[in-house]
Amino acid sequence: MTHATLHPDAVHAKVRTLPALPQAVIELRSALKREDVAVDELAATISHDQALTAKTLRLANSSFYGVAGRVSSIRGAINILGLRTVATVATTAVVISSFDRTACTGFDFDGFWRHALATAFCAQELAAVTHMDGEAAFSAGLLHDIGRLALATYFPLELGQTLAWAAEHDVHAIEAERLMLNTDHAAVGGLIAEHWNFAPAIAEAIRCHHELPAHTTATLADLAHVADNMTHALDLSGLDEDMVPPLSLAAWERLALSPQQVQRIFERTERQAQGVRDSLTV
Structure with a gap:
């Protein structure tokens, strides 16, 4: 079989075509580094991104987090799961949707x-x-x-x-x-x-x-x-x-x-x- 060697430039180029993380995710991850986190503001930021909100709520309501069916809003997700877990869920949702x-x-x-x-x-x-x-x-x-x-x-x-x-x-x-x-x-x-x-x-x-x-x-x-x-x-x-x-x-x-x-x-x-x-x- 002929080896399908990849050129490093081709790999770098494809990685650069990945969409940037949504601003809501960037702000959420950044907030984890601060002590004065404005939870309501961050919840509103995520909620304005309908696709991210839907993906995050679906994952937050999975049996993995033990609260299936109890999370109806991003604010509720933060209350029940905590900011760090919601940040992980949101990032994971974006990662999964970025690939075919x-x-x-x-x-x-x-x-x-x-x-x-x-x-x-x-x-x-x-x-x-x-x-x-x-x-x-x-x-x-x-x-x-x-x-x-x-x-x-x-x-x-x-x-x-x-x-x-x-x-x-x-x-x-x-x-x-x-x-x-x-x-x-x-x-x-x-x-x-x-x-x-x-x-x-x-x-x-x-x-x-x-x-x-x-x-x-x-x-x-x-x-x-x-x-x-x-x-x-x-x-x-x-x-x-x-x-x-x-x-x-x-x-x-x-x-x-x-x-x-x-x-x-x-x-x-x-x-x-x-x-x-x-x-x-x-």
């Missing part, structure tokens, strides 16, 4: 989001036991493979050939990406994170979740890496070709998890993911 779920033959959009959701849950559980930011961990876990969505949307033929080659040769998809595309979904995801001005720690977690930089203490990238590995091991995507990627022993040691904590995280992640696995495929 039908473009790439062989790419399972629903399976992708099942894995993304499970990884978000797992990263949040890891954050709880390692005393890190749970909301940031959830976001990093949910968005860690966003580069693969971009490849599926903008380079469907090339990614389709790559996925077929990976399945034929029984190798992990990222190995096939690097061999055949001259890039990988983590690198593309890092470009998207920069394009959308994600927090540096989240951008690093997306870009480095397969190749971790050296650190002396645990990072958000470590959480995303280990959560990704765990959820692949639990086979929560429902995909026949799901494979467990190599685990960084350095990241594992930095997290310093006990066997009891690992068992608890496995159980909680599996239970949560099975209960809400389709709530974000909108």
Whole structure:
């Protein structure tokens, strides 16, 4: 098979065509950095964007957040879920709607989001036991493979050939990406994170979740890496070709998890993911 190598300029050009995050999302994320947050003003800003309001309310009412059917307004969503969670929901709604779920033959959009959701849950559980930011961990876990969505949307033929080659040769998809595309979904995801001005720690977690930089203490990238590995091991995507990627022993040691904590995280992640696995495929 001829390698469908992607030129870096072509990848950069496609990422630059992604629409900017709506102003409502930018303001909401910015508000998280301030103590004097005007909740009513932010709620009104989101409410003026009808498409974003509809997507946010649909996600806020999913069983994932445990308040199904109880959220009827953005102000209500903030009251019940909190500003940080609403910011995550709104950002997620925008991300999902930015990519074409039908473009790439062989790419399972629903399976992708099942894995993304499970990884978000797992990263949040890891954050709880390692005393890190749970909301940031959830976001990093949910968005860690966003580069693969971009490849599926903008380079469907090339990614389709790559996925077929990976399945034929029984190798992990990222190995096939690097061999055949001259890039990988983590690198593309890092470009998207920069394009959308994600927090540096989240951008690093997306870009480095397969190749971790050296650190002396645990990072958000470590959480995303280990959560990704765990959820692949639990086979929560429902995909026949799901494979467990190599685990960084350095990241594992930095997290310093006990066997009891690992068992608890496995159980909680599996239970949560099975209960809400389709709530974000909108």
